[in-house]
Amino acid sequence: MDLTLKIWRQKDKNSAGQLVTYPLNGISPDMSFLEMLDVLNEELLVKGEEPVAFDHDCREGICGMCSLFINGRAHGPERGTTTCQLHMRHFNHGDTITIEPWRAAAFPVYKDLVVDRSAFDRIQQAGGYVSVNTGGVPDANEIAIPKTIADKAFDAATCIGCGACVAACKNASAMLFVSAKVSQLAMLPQGKVERKTRVENMVAQMDIEGFGACSNTGACAAECPVGISLDNIAMMNREYLGAKASSENVA
Amino acid sequence: MNWFTKTFSSTIGRKIIMSITGLFLCSFLVVHLIGNLTLFKGDDGVTFNLYSHFMANNPIIRTMEIVLVLGFVFHIYDALVLTRRNKTARPVGYSENHPQENSTWSSRNMGLLGTVILVFLIIHLWNFFVPARFGGVAGLEGLDGVVIDNVDYDNLYLKVVQSFQIWWYVVIYVISMVALAYHLIHGFQSAFQSLGLTHKKYTPFIKTFGVVFSVLVCFGFAIIPIYFFFAA
Numbered sequence: 001m002d003l004t005l006k007i008w009r010q011k012d013k014n015s016a017g018q019l020v021t022y023p024l025n026g027i028s029p030d031m032s033f034l035e036m037l038d039v040l041n042e043e044l045l046v047k048g049e050e051p052v053a054f055d056h057d058c059r060e061g062i063c064g065m066c067s068l069f070i071n072g073r074a075h076g077p078e079r080g081t082t083t084c085q086l087h088m089r090h091f092n093h094g095d096t097i098t099i100e101p102w103r104a105a106a107f108p109v110y111k112d113l114v115v116d117r118s119a120f121d122r123i124q125q126a127g128g129y130v131s132v133n134t135g136g137v138p139d140a141n142e143i144a145i146p147k148t149i150a151d152k153a154f155d156a157a158t159c160i161g162c163g164a165c166v167a168a169c170k171n172a173s174a175m176l177f178v179s180a181k182v183s184q185l186a187m188l189p190q191g192k193v194e195r196k197t198r199v200e201n202m203v204a205q206m207d208i209e210g211f212g213a214c215s216n217t218g219a220c221a222a223e224c225p226v227g228i229s230l231d232n233i234a235m236m237n238r239e240y241l242g243a244k245a246s247s248e249n250v251a
Numbered sequence: 252m253n254w255f256t257k258t259f260s261s262t263i264g265r266k267i268i269m270s271i272t273g274l275f276l277c278s279f280l281v282v283h284l285i286g287n288l289t290l291f292k293g294d295d296g297v298t299f300n301l302y303s304h305f306m307a308n309n310p311i312i313r314t315m316e317i318v319l320v321l322g323f324v325f326h327i328y329d330a331l332v333l334t335r336r337n338k339t340a341r342p343v344g345y346s347e348n349h350p351q352e353n354s355t356w357s358s359r360n361m362g363l364l365g366t367v368i369l370v371f372l373i374i375h376l377w378n379f380f381v382p383a384r385f386g387g388v389a390g391l392e393g394l395d396g397v398v399i400d401n402v403d404y405d406n407l408y409l410k411v412v413q414s415f416q417i418w419w420y421v422v423i424y425v426i427s428m429v430a431l432a433y434h435l436i437h438g439f440q441s442a443f444q445s446l447g448l449t450h451k452k453y454t455p456f457i458k459t460f461g462v463v464f465s466v467l468v469c470f471g472f473a474i475i476p477i478y479f480f481f482a483a
Binding site for chain 2: 098103105170171215235239244
């Protein structure tokens, strides 16, 4: 199939960028979206032009590295799919495909389609962990966790931190990401020890990074490639209110 | 800032204030609508004028009036702060974006709908509240009088009848009530989500109730100007 690509090109963080149009012919419908971009980059290299920079790693939909705002949708038009798992059979011969980077003040563009998502790392470092003392190995199944809770915590833990929630949100809000990390740990016994400081610190860091607030549009959950639910945001708000009301942190 | 002001100036804290004030303003709508239904009594406004006299003079109502104003002030102030923050969170927009694929129009345009409602509120207060409360003060035109059981009352009913003879006035009211309905259809259930009040058993009911509530209340308000326009 033959396509016309409109791709955001930006030299570096400090340069202005613009959409550049590239015709691309002979694409197989069996290719993944990223393989299609690989083909384009091969052609650009042969022509002596700078290839398009884009993030990718495992290409199996589990690492959360790939991004791309494709035809006005985070990770493209298919639901529950990362860009690497999006195949060209979902497009038609002659289509024009617009490819832009995630847009958020907290995700500055490094180059072309690559954005800096280290804001997510700093939020995680603020509290998205469980402190474990060293010592003997505990017995398996020593801590009883109801199946329903284990399932919910696992569902939250499937978040791959790709940032599609931020990209899709009209406010560039990181609430779905932060809530998945908060509720995953808050539900489990090991995480309950630090639950108050965790939610206080992670929300504070989220605000420092400059993400927007939640308007409950549901765009994040609709575009999330792994289906993180809005219930997590409600749970985080409960955690936050409870922590603020009862923690001994007065700062 | 101490922990309290920090909490309520965080993004989640401001949304909690939006939710609480929003639900409080919903309760005001219910009271206001029930009171307005006395307009349909068919007694040339006797019940309505007695009701409005009660509302203007009862000390509990007068106290709640201040709480109500505060509810509006906090709701509007936080909306402005949040909107500003949300705009700066995405300085460069997308050249192609299809948000209709992942969210409803009303959920994305709460600020626009709220602005329509605010403009309506100013018109509405200027037309009814200001003459009723401040008529005769500082040269403002007051209401005509009416005698009920040998006691003088302000004839707010006459003001209602006269106002809704004007066709464009009726149009403003109906459009504003449509905006209010869309604002509430998203806002009602959204408030519960922001407060973390979600549950597998109750959330589906809250969502359905929110839509029914929004449509019924706004229909109830919108029918008043339409009724008086065509009854004349």
